[in-house]
Amino acid sequence: MHSIYARVNGISALWSTCVMVLLGAVALSSFLFNADPKGNLDIVSLKVFHSKTRRYPFRNEEIGFVKFNLSADFTPLFNWNTKQLFVYLEAEYTSPQGVNNTVVIWDRIVRRKEDATIDIVQKDKYKLRDLSGSFSNVHAAQYSLKYNVMPYVGVLTYGEAARTVEAIDFPDARDSVS
Known part of the structure; x- marks a missing residue:
């Protein structure tokens, strides 16, 4: 027993x-369940301004502001194992030293299938900054709308919904002041 x-x-x-x-x-x-959502991304304007930093008040830094239009439908990504989506817009550019930089300039967490259709008109969330403090040596940036599917169980899935066709040039900070 x-x-x-x-x-x-x-x-x-x-x-x-x-x-x-x-x-x-x-x-x-x-x-x-593999879905491939598609979206449209249009960069309306990119402006670069001089600014003083809080940490170094005597150091000038250039800050970029991006205005964009994007629309995408992420509803095919929702199934019974999808907990939430992390959707973000990122700028990718190469510094003169050959280092690839990726900066997130907008993001959103989508928790429900009803909120998965995104239509944003000219809204920037984060400032675009470079570690060197200046965009004078950076020529152009490529923008892409990416997503991350977070399941209840399993591995994270990454993908891209939209990308700009051509790289957008950074203007000189003196040209952006109006």
């Missing part, structure tokens, strides 16, 4: 094995 502890141990081992197999099946089944 088995003791009560041996029986509880056997039942809990069977239960935990069944739960792990179920979670593994859920994680593997999320690869079956």
Whole structure:
């Protein structure tokens, strides 16, 4: 005869094995639902201004403000395993030293399928800054709308919904002052 502890141990081992197999099946089944959302991205304007920093009051820094129009429908990405989406607009450019820089200039967390249709007209959320403090040596930037699917169970999935066709040139800070 088995003791009560041996029986509880056997039942809990069977239960935990069944739960792990179920979670593994859920994680593997999320690869079956592949959606490719498409969107439109249009950069309306890019302005660069001189600014003083709080940390270094005697140092001038250039800050860029991007106005854009974007529309995208992320509803195909929502299924029974989708917890939320992280949608973001990023600017990619190469510094004169050959370093690739990626800066997020707008983002949104989408938690419901009803909120997955995004239509933004000329709204910037974050300032565009370079580590060197100046955009004078940076020639142009490529903008892309990307997303990250966060499932309940499984791996994170990344993708791209829209990209500008051509790189947008950075204006000189003296040209942007109106």
